[in-house]
Amino acid sequence: xxxxxxxxxxxxxxxxxxxxxxxxxxxxxxxxxxxxxxxxxxxxxxxxxxxxxxxxxxxxxxxxxxxxxxxxxxxxxxxxxxxxxxxxxxxxxxxxxxxxxxxxxxxxxxxxxxxxxxxxxxxxxxxxxxxxxxxxxxxxxxxxxxxxxxxxxxxxxxxxxxxxxxxxxxxxxxxxxxxxxxxxxxxxxxxxxxxxxxxxxxxxxxxxxxx
Amino acid sequence: xxxxxxxxxxxxxxxxxxxxxxxxxxxxxxxxxxxxxxxxxxxxxxxxxxxxxxxxxxxxxxxxxxxxxxxxxxxxxxxxxxxxxxxxxxxxxxxxxxxxxxxxxxxxxxxxxxxxxxxxxxxxxxxxxxxxxxxxxxxxxxxxxxxxxxxxxxxxxxxxxxxxxxxxxxxxxxxxxxxxxxxxxxxxxxxxxxxxxxxxxxxxxxxxxxxxxxxxx
Numbered sequence: 001x002x003x004x005x006x007x008x009x010x011x012x013x014x015x016x017x018x019x020x021x022x023x024x025x026x027x028x029x030x031x032x033x034x035x036x037x038x039x040x041x042x043x044x045x046x047x048x049x050x051x052x053x054x055x056x057x058x059x060x061x062x063x064x065x066x067x068x069x070x071x072x073x074x075x076x077x078x079x080x081x082x083x084x085x086x087x088x089x090x091x092x093x094x095x096x097x098x099x100x101x102x103x104x105x106x107x108x109x110x111x112x113x114x115x116x117x118x119x120x121x122x123x124x125x126x127x128x129x130x131x132x133x134x135x136x137x138x139x140x141x142x143x144x145x146x147x148x149x150x151x152x153x154x155x156x157x158x159x160x161x162x163x164x165x166x167x168x169x170x171x172x173x174x175x176x177x178x179x180x181x182x183x184x185x186x187x188x189x190x191x192x193x194x195x196x197x198x199x200x201x202x203x204x205x206x207x208x209x210x211x
Numbered sequence: 212x213x214x215x216x217x218x219x220x221x222x223x224x225x226x227x228x229x230x231x232x233x234x235x236x237x238x239x240x241x242x243x244x245x246x247x248x249x250x251x252x253x254x255x256x257x258x259x260x261x262x263x264x265x266x267x268x269x270x271x272x273x274x275x276x277x278x279x280x281x282x283x284x285x286x287x288x289x290x291x292x293x294x295x296x297x298x299x300x301x302x303x304x305x306x307x308x309x310x311x312x313x314x315x316x317x318x319x320x321x322x323x324x325x326x327x328x329x330x331x332x333x334x335x336x337x338x339x340x341x342x343x344x345x346x347x348x349x350x351x352x353x354x355x356x357x358x359x360x361x362x363x364x365x366x367x368x369x370x371x372x373x374x375x376x377x378x379x380x381x382x383x384x385x386x387x388x389x390x391x392x393x394x395x396x397x398x399x400x401x402x403x404x405x406x407x408x409x410x411x412x413x414x415x416x417x418x419x420x421x422x423x424x425x426x427x428x
Binding site for chain 1: 222225226229231256257259260261262263264265266267268269270271272273276277279280281283284285287288
């Protein structure tokens with residue numbers, strides 16, 4: 001799998017669509033298990049991160065990720081290479097997360113959902129185990145801050161949240177976001193502007209404190 | 212340069228932060244920021260928001276889920292019956308193939324070593340008779356001629372551990388001073404293989420018979 005390794009380097013460096021990606025796609029289309037294992041290794045964490053911000057629930061994100069990868073696996077033969085593999089996979093993930101969120105909200109009907117306590121608890125636990133030097137208080141404060149940002153993000157309307165997550169957290173370019181969401185770059189700009197504006201308003205107190 | 216109001220300038224902040232503004236807008240924003248502290252503070256809030264979002268902890272796939280994804284992917288790739296059977300077979304023999312191959316190799320090496328040790332090897336050391344007791348043997352008899360007369364001469368010779376004759380005794384046959392002298396000379400120059408006891412050389416005796424043989428013709 002030397003070819004695949006060289007492709008991996010190219011993708012990690014976020015190079016444009018390279019011939020290596022074509023080789024990877026060819027291997028994926030041929031049903032190579034090694035190629036899919038590589039794909040999984042490269043994309044599972046970014047996708048999980050993206051989906052968790054889109055559906056705002058850790059458990060639901062796992063189900064959505066499984067569905068996304070299943071769709072990638074089944075749909076790779078239809079991938080025509082007009083966009084990069086990364087944007088194609090991200091597009092599937094965003095659509096799947098949106099669909100899941102819609103059906104989930106329908107299921108819950110009017111029941112309000114909150115990720116506050118659980119997310120905060122999980123983050124505090126994880127951070128305390130990870131950091132040895134920080135005090136429990138600072139770790140908790142940091143986790144609380146992150147939870148607040150996540151809450152604000154979760155409250156954003158879906159079109160804005162998708163753009164903000166893809167830009168601010170995943171670091172995609174405007175062009176890539178436009179490809180992923182299937183919208184014009186101008187729309188990406190305006191949604192990002194409005195999304196940021198809304199977030200800034202929701203987090204006004206915190207942002208003033210941090211200045 | 213276009214002179215815009217604070218609200219208009221703030222509308223460019225999002226693009227300005229991402230560096231996607233036209234050059235003219237960038238100049239306008241910079242000029243405005245140089246003279247407007249509320250807008251500068253507003254831009255700083257945008258920066259702080261960017262920083263907060265960027266610092267959000269990245270979710271990692273838990274190990275259990277990663278394993279589930281691999282299994283799911285493998286099952287999806289091997290959906291037909293023969294492929295599934297092949298994968299199951301591989302999964303069955305994969306955990307045992309290494310120990311079994313290693314075991315077979317070790318056994319093979321042991322067998323080869325044992326066979327190598329069992330092959331007959333030639334030794335340069337001459338064989339040593341391992342009988343309990345062996346008599347002395349004539350190794351080299353000095354070429355002496357003497358006349359024993361009509362009767363054969365029988366004598367007992369005592370040979371020491373070095374294979375030399377220490378003494379001898381005539382049992383039957385003629386006794387003459389000339390013959391005794393010739394016999395002394397012969398015994399002196401003859402060498403014997405000494406007698407052995409449990410493989411060790413020791414003294415012993417050997418009976419020797421001499422007879423005169425006349426060849427006509």
